[in-house]
Every structure is written in structure tokens, then in C-alpha cells.
Amino acid sequence: MTDHRYEPHQIESRWQTVWEQERTWEVSNGADGATKSYVLEMLPYPSGEPHMGHLKIYSIGDAIAHFHRRTGRRVLHPMGYDAFGLPAENHAIRTGEHPRDSTAASIASFQRQFRSWGISIDWTREFGTHEPRSYRWTQWLFLRLYERGLAYRKEAAVNWCPNDQTELANEQVIDGHCERCGFEVEARQLEQWFFRITDYADRLLDDLTALDWPSNVVTMQRNWIGRSEGAEVSFSCPELGIDFPVFTTRPDTLFGATFFVMAPEHPDVLRLSAGTEHEAAVRDYVNHAITESTDARGAADRDKTGVPLGRTVINPVNGERIPVWVADYVLMEYGTGAIMAVPGHDERDFDFATKFGLPIKRVVGGGEELPYPGDGPIVHSHPDFDGLSNRDALDKIVDWLDQNGRGHRSINYRLRDWLLSRQRYWGCPIPVVHCERCGTVPVPDDELPVLLPDVRDYAPKGRSPLAAAEDWVNTRCPRCDGPALRETDTMDTFVDSSWYFLRYCDAGNDTAAWDPEAVRQWMPVDQYIGGVEHAILHLLYARFFVKAFADMGLLDVEEPFKALFTIGMITRDGAKMSKSKGNVISPSTYVERYGADTARCYVLFIGPPDQDADWSDDGVEGVHRFLSRLWRLGEEVAESTGQTAPLGPLEAPQGEDLELLRKAHWAIEKVTNDMAGRFAFNTAIAAVMELVNECYRRREGVQPATLHFAVATAASLIFPFAPHCGAEVYDRLTGERLWEQPWPAPDLDLLERDVTEIVVQVNGKVRDRFEAPPTAAREELEADARRRPRVTAHLDGKDVVKVIVVPGKLVNFVVR
């Protein structure tokens, strides 16, 4: 063995310099006929330094990018930063450091580390979402959505985080608490900007079927959109001359409605109770309900509360008068903010009726007890429907309602419009002004970007910190030139991340967000990679943007991410890494100690990439040992064969040569399948380990050309995971640049064996094994198997009832 040591830092910096100087990973927009592949990992939020999750996600993406390149595709693999957002702003509030400065420092650290990891990025397309050259187009796109009526303003009860002093989208409220700081969220009424994502509910739902996404993510999106088919039915209140429509998925149970409930926020609640003996009680109840936290109100297991309004409404199907109540289990945001209550067939209505002594009526047969939510024949309803299955009755009842003008088919969604305004500093300014005379006026395209002004105080005080920048706020109306005020809200950072992948296609464009031709070339993203925590928000918003832009003629794809892969977390000692637990380890520690190739290979080798995996320092050592072995083998073979010459194949290899060649081709096939068919990087690396082990075991017994081929193959196969080490070994052996070599193809003829191992079972238990030609006939195999001494021992004195022969595999004797 040579006394050379594997020195990853020298090797890695050498190849990184080559790639940087030769701009190896840059790709132009000029099509050259090769199939394109857009490989994208979710862009990082630059805060502090990259962590293990970053190492994992970019190691995965890079492996895929390399594999796609070497299998003949033109690969776009860009990088950028989701640079606006709360952590940088909170840091500014604490320290006074401008978010721009802390963000720049963090970005520099990410850039340094990505380079030290050797990730194959086209750096010419890099940008941060906080740069004016980038958010100029975020604003431009906002205005296009505004023109189409897809961005609008309305006053709404919003989720307000009293700690962060900002409102939150529904998606950012977790169990009634702020997603970021954990504070309990309150309700507030504010004028807010929304995107009309609900217009796209059906398309967002329907197009899920065409996506190659993990099924749990598809299910989560489907549930989030929450499409329900049913009917809208009008209940009238003749005293006040108002009709109250309700949405129901169960119009078949209309005859079982025994009361009617309105949400506390319903605009007619106070009017209905006015003048009744319940007026004061209703007012108290509503005030209490509205100020209560969404957390407490949302709990499904909480006791039902409510008060009667002292009014009745008429059930359109039977003319019955049923009492109206107000109760907080009815939500204003869903349906019409009022429901018909059918306690016999709905658990919530049943609980309410039981608590307040309201009548409970069965109108669908089946089930032992009420409430019964299942199917069955209609009973106690109307002669026209009684006896029908409830499903048939449902259609007939809706038809009847429709003909009589009392209702119609209807669809409701759980999905709400996307609230995008934030009373925050570090975000993209919303490019509109408010003019006393003209109202809301968009800033003209040629005045973009509306630059984020500098302020002294970042702390929110119930309004955006931008409101303090008076010189900036006071402006002229673009329409009438009168005095006007700038919008001081900034955009949710999800707006930035909903289109960044389009900008990569044409990142340098300063006359348009993108050239449609450039986007046509690269979109959709062929493989998107990211954390499952973005399964709903980011992925749904990005899909909405792409559909909206497609409708405007800006794009010709309808879906941004053709395939999605979600990665599992890296834990330590079984727990999520966090500062408070003190169990954080950083990638740089390991890159410095073992080199980037070891760190990258290890995060892939640790287990299936979509599962959580626990970090182990001993495991890192093992991977480092493997790369060292591969490298030393390369040195040894290069020295003994005289280096820099690809050796020709052996003619008619035999014995150990044949065995090692077979192992090499077996590894090629295995790694190729693991890369192409699935994301089994762990077993792919294991296969290369097997090949290297085989090289060591057989290196004394094979011809130099055989060993040379096997080692070069190992280098070639490890390249997507450990590019520096792979390139180095391959270069030593052949003088060629590995990334320019096509991915190896297995010689399947060589893999065909002239004997296969046959397993012999007796009653399903393995008793012996022997070798036979794969073409051996069943009778022959059975006879051979029967002759094996270890088999006869188990057959003696017993009846062979049946013999199963699977040619090329096994013989099973069934005995009694």
C-alpha cells in the first residue's frame, strides 16, 4: 500500500477551483436539442449559518443534478435566498442592525459553505428576494394580479399576533398560536390585502392528479382546499322579510332540521334579536365570542354554548317554524355563516340539542342510535321521499328546492383567500398609493420598484414601521397628482417564494420579470426537493401564482413542480436539533474535519432520504473510511498501471477477473436503478462500498486492466454523492474529466450467470442449496434436490405430498 493519505481538503479545493474557473455548471438559455432538466431545492431562508437540513437537501439535489447531466440532460440547477422575513427583522429590533446587513452577512456565509460543499450551482442566476432588482418584479406581478381582480382589499377579522404585532394567514396559525413565536393569536378587524386564491380552488384540486408528488402531500392539499358538494337552501324570516341561505352537504336531512344557528359574527344576529327579550343576552354572547381567542373557540371537544335569538325561521320543505340561535360552533368564514341544525344526523347539532333541550328527530333509517350520520332509507319526511335511499332523495329534494326557488346545488371550500398584508418592515412594499380623491391607485410600472425606505425604529406598534418614514409615505397620486399616502403594509414573504423559480429561468432580465421564451425552455421544475413543512402553504401558493400567470398569458405551464420529493429531518439523539436543547451540530464542523464529500455522502448514506434520521459521529467515520479506501485504491492502481490511460476491456475474462467485472457491472446497474427509479441514495452508496470491498479482496488475483476498470467504475458511480473524490480518482486513472463522461451502462450479458443457486426447502424451511444452470428443467432440479443428503434426511420416512419448483430459484418439498 502507498503511504499516501486521503487529503480531502486539497482534493476538494482543487476541483472547486476548476469548476469555478471553467464555469462548469453554468447553463445558457439557448436550446441545443438535449432534454432539459430543471432540478430545484427549495431556496434557503438566510439566517445565521447553514444547518444539517441544508446539507441534506442540497446533497440530494446535487446528486440528482449530476445524475441528470451525466445521463444526457441539460440541467438547470440554480440558487437564491428567501431573504425577507421576520427573524432578520426581530434581530434588528433587538440589536438595531439593519436587516439588510444581517441578511447580507448570512447570505455570504451560505455562499461560502455551498462553495465549500462543491454543490454544482449555476451562480450566474443567483439572487435574493430582498434585492430591488428582484422585488421590482414581485411588485410588478402584484399589479398584474391587482388588475385582474385577484388582489383586493377588504376589512376582515384577522389573526393578530400580539407579540410580533402583525397579522397572520390562517396557515400560519398553529393551534391558535403564532407559527413563529408561539404567542396566542387574537382576532382583529383591519383593512387587508388578499389574493383571490379561492377562484382557483377547483383547478388547484383537479390538477393534483397529474402531479408526481408524495401522496401525503397531495392529500394534505386536497384536505386544505376542502371541497364539499351540497346545496344552498333558503330559510325565511317573514317578520323581518329576510331570507337566510345556508349551505348543507345533507339536503336529504332537511326534514330533520329542528333549529337554526348563526355565527356570532353574522351581520343579522343583532338585528334579529332586537326588540326580543333575548336582546341583551345575545349582545353579551356575541361580544364575548368575538373577542375570544381562535384557539379556545376552535377546539372541537369544547362544550357547546349559545343563546336563542327569540325568532323563528321557516323550513322551506315543510313550512315548520324552527327557533334561531346564535352559537360559536358556527363559523362565519365558511358557507353562509348560518346552518340548519339536524341533531338526529349530525354530531355537533346533536350535542347542542342535548345541552339545550331542543327536539331531535330521525329522518334517515339505520344505525342503532342517534346521531346517525350514515346512509339509509328516508323516514318521517314526506310521502314523496320516504322509503327512498337518502342518496336518491338528496337529488330529488334539491331538484324540488330548485324548481320552487328555495335552493340550488352548491359547492363550498374550506380554502380561504390568501391574506398577504403584513404590518412589518422587512418585506416587499405593496406598490399602491391611497389618494383621497382617486382611492387606491397602483404605482405605474415605470416607477417600480417602490424602494423599501430606511427607518430608525423597526418595532411595530400596531401599524407598519414604514408609516414612520413620513417622507416616503407622503407622495403624489399617479392619477390626479394630488397628495396621497403610500401603502405601508409589506407583502407576506410567501409571495416572494411563489415565483422565484420562474425568475431563475431569466434572472438577469431587467426589462421584464422573465422572457416567456426562457421560461418555456425550463419550466416546469422537473424535480423539486424540500421539506414537508411546506406541503400546504408554499406549494399551494406557488401553484396558484403559476395558474394565474398562465391565465394572463405570461406562462404556458399550469403547474410549477412536476415532481416533488420531501425530505426527512436530521435529528440528534432522537430529537430535533435546537439551541434550547443544546444538541445542534453544524455541517461546517464535519466539512472541516472530514471534507465535504464525507459529510455529503454520510447524510445520504444514513437512511432513506424521505425519512427522519439520527446523526451519528461513528457513522461519519465509516463513510470517511470508505472514501479513503476508494482514494487509496485509485492511487495504488494509478501507480502500478502507469496512470492517465483508460485501459481497454479484457477479452474473455475468466475466474477472478470475471467475478470482479461482474461486481462492477452489478454496481452500475444497482446505482442506476436506485438513482433513476427512486431516491435510494443509501443503497446506491452501499453498492459502491461493496464494489470497493470486492476490489480490495481481489486485487492480488486479477489483471491490472480489470482492477483499473473496477476502481474507475467505483469513482464514476460515487461522483453524484462525492464529486471531488470521484473526479480525483477518475482523473488519476484516466486523465479524463468525470463530469464530462456519460453515465456508465451495465453489460447485461456479463451479468448473466451460467449457474444460479437453487434453494431447497422442506415444508418451506431452507435445508440446502446447490448450483444449477438457469436453464435446468424442473424434473432435473427436483431430482438433484432430492439427492442432497441434507434433504434426504428430512424426507426419510415421510410422504412427499407435493413438490414446488421455481426454475432458477428453488425447490420446495411438501411432506407429511
Added chain:
RNA sequence: GCGGGCGUGGCGGAACUGGUAGACGCGCCGGGUUUAGGUCCCGGUGCUCGCGAGAGCAUGGGGGUUCGAGUCCCUCCGCCCGCACCA
């Protein structure tokens, strides 16, 4: 409550359509190289019984289908994730 996933040696994990359970790595045991330690190289290593050939038991528990089940079906237990009064 509803929806989805998972459960395999001392540990991380392999096992593609039912057909040799435990690839690969860690750890451990033994041998070699070395003045020694480390490195490195070779071999062994699921559990129980047995000197041994070997036998029995093993993929969370129980049951089933099958010549044959980690894999399919039923059931129970445990853990994880998502949604959670959406009418």
C-alpha cells in the same frame, strides 16, 4: 374524532412484482502489519441449545390466506405526522 405513515439484530438500516431475512455501515470479537498506541489489512458476528455435525426460535402481539408471508388479509398494541366544530 377523521386522514396518512411507521414498528426488522446491540445501533442506523437492506430485502424491486410473496420465494435464501439481516445487504452496507457502526459497534463488538479474533488474527495480521506496527517497537507500542492509533491507522491500515483479513476474518467472524440475529437469538437459544449443542464439543460438533446440527436443531429450534426469530421482522410489535394474536389470528388467517398460501407449498412458502417482513411483504397480502383481519384484529389488537405502541410510536410519529397532518387536519381538527368546515355543516
